[in-house]
Amino acid sequence: MCPSDADTIQKPEARTKPVKPPLWKVILLNDDFTPRDFVVAVLKAVFRMTEDEALGVMMTAHRRGACVVAVFTKEVAETKAGQATEMGQRAGYPLRFTTEKEE
Numbered sequence: 892m893c894p895s896d897a898d899t900i901q902k903p904e905a906r907t908k909p910v911k912p913p914l915w916k917v918i919l920l921n922d923d924f925t926p927r928d929f930v931v932a933v934l935k936a937v938f939r940m941t942e943d944e945a946l947g948v949m950m951t952a953h954r955r956g957a958c959v960v961a962v963f964t965k966e967v968a969e970t971k972a973g974q975a976t977e978m979g980q981r982a983g984y985p986l987r988f989t990t991e992k993e994e
Contacts, residue, residue, distance in 0.1 A: 914993040915968035919952040925984040
């Protein structure tokens, strides 16, 4: 006699946890030519920072030579860094943002 479906014990499906993608830092590099107000405007436009947040990031980069702006997935970090760098280039400034894998 065969057991009915109600009597059959089902094994639960193995569930795998989704793997979080590695994160990447967007880094603002200081230069001696891009006006501070312009850097603040770029940070506000591309990274949606407040005036105070953007001013703080700009001043940290000015004092230390570089500053982490934000952390994203690789694709988002590269896109934002490219947009911000391009804004500087279009305005004739050497403003530069890079990306680096977060450890």
